[in-house]
Amino acid sequence: MLLEGKKALITGSSRGIGRAAALAFAREGADVVVHYRREREKAEEVAEQIRRMGRSALVFKAELEDPDAVNQLFDSIGETWQSLDIFMANAAASAFKPLLELKPHHIERTYRLLVENFILSVQRAVSLMEGRPGRIITISGHGVDYTLPRYGNIAAAKGAVETLTRYLAGELGERQITVNAIAPGVIATESEQFYMGDKLKAFDQACVRATPLGRVGDPSEVADVAVFLASALSRFITGQIITVDGGLTLTSGPFQEILGTRLRPAIYSQEVHTGESR
Ligand SMILES: NC(=O)c1ccc[n+]([C@@H]2O[C@H](COP(=O)([O-])OP(=O)(O)OC[C@H]3O[C@@H](n4cnc5c(N)ncnc54)[C@H](OP(=O)(O)O)[C@@H]3O)[C@@H](O)[C@H]2O)c1
Numbered sequence: 660m661l662l663e664g665k666k667a668l669i670t671g672s673s674r675g676i677g678r679a680a681a682l683a684f685a686r687e688g689a690d691v692v693v694h695y696r697r698e699r700e701k702a703e704e705v706a707e708q709i710r711r712m713g714r715s716a717l718v719f720k721a722e723l724e725d726p727d728a729v730n731q732l733f734d735s736i737g738e739t740w741q742s743l744d745i746f747m748a749n750a751a752a753s754a755f756k757p758l759l760e761l762k763p764h765h766i767e768r769t770y771r772l773l774v775e776n777f778i779l780s781v782q783r784a785v786s787l788m789e790g791r792p793g794r795i796i797t798i799s800g801h802g803v804d805y806t807l808p809r810y811g812n813i814a815a816a817k818g819a820v821e822t823l824t825r826y827l828a829g830e831l832g833e834r835q836i837t838v839n840a841i842a843p844g845v846i847a848t849e850s851e852q853f854y855m856g857d858k859l860k861a862f863d864q865a866c867v868r869a870t871p872l873g874r875v876g877d878p879s880e881v882a883d884v885a886v887f888l889a890s891a892l893s894r895f896i897t898g899q900i901i902t903v904d905g906g907l908t909l910t911s912g913p914f915q916e917i918l919g920t921r922l923r924p925a926i927y928s929q930e931v932h933t934g935e936s937r
Pocket residue numbers: 670671672673674675676677695696697698721722723724748749750751752772798799800801842843844845846847848849850851
């Protein structure tokens with residue numbers, strides 16, 4: 660029980676990595692705010708699983724591009740819990756387009772969600788962490804250090820998130836609040852499906868070949884690192900970007916494909932998406 664008695668908010672926890680983190684935090688003893696934007700049923704299903712573990716779950720809807728909705732979300736948490744120990748800024752969305760094709764609203768919406776909302780949320784979260792050794796966890800990604808097709812818009816915003824993670828760690832250290840980012844590699848979620856479209860299967864096969872651990876990640880594998888960063892085990896770590904990618908960033912494209920030992924028959928099975936069972 661690494662998070663016993665803690666109260667956590669995870670944005671975008673109705674699905675994907677956020678959902679896995681909500682369940683992992685509850686497994687470790689935390690009460691959780693399940694935040695969603697569109698799909699109340701999915702959020703309620705996550706909350707139901709949390710309650711079955713004996714933890715408390717609140718379900719709140721908020722469009723995080725809207726500062727008023729962000730404020731309402733934190734007002735509701737303050738009214739119900741009066742405090743917060745863990746804030747995981749997980750929600751993200753963007754238009755996947757080449758930079759030359761971006762329209763002003765694509766840029767504006769991405770930065771409003773990933774940068775403006777994030778800073779406003781941290782301001783509100785920190786006020787609920789008064790006198791507590793708070794934990795703030797952000798999510799960066801592979802596309803910050805490596806160029807991915809049609810990914811420049813969100814990658815630049817995630818770059819800002821990494822910078823803000825370091826600056827916030829500097830500013831919040833005296834309050835004993837740590838701020839760390841997780842940089843996932845390729846994780847099997849709906850957003851991966853959306854990004855890859857009908858090339859998903861071929862992409863997963865290529866990832867398997869390029870990844871030393873030989874598979875695409877499962878959301879639970881990011882969630883378990885989030886548990887560590889949310890817990891007292893990580894109390895002397897702050898301002899860091901933790902890569903969770905099965906070693907994908909260690910390999911170098913054509914060298915592995917043509918010369919390396921990682922060239923193996925493409926496999927695609929449930930195992931690829933499931934990862935190791937706990
Ligand atoms: N999957 C990967 O391979 C991968 C790799 C690197 C980094 N990441 C990062 O990991 C995080 C989670 O990714 P994921 O793949 O689990 O994503 P996902 O399945 O697309 O889930 C995104 C979540 O964010 C919420 N959201 C999006 N826009 C929102 C908005 N404007 N207001 C409020 N909520 C909003 C979504 O809510 P709705 O369902 O209601 O829209 C959803 O719950 C993201 O920060 C992503 O960039 C993922």
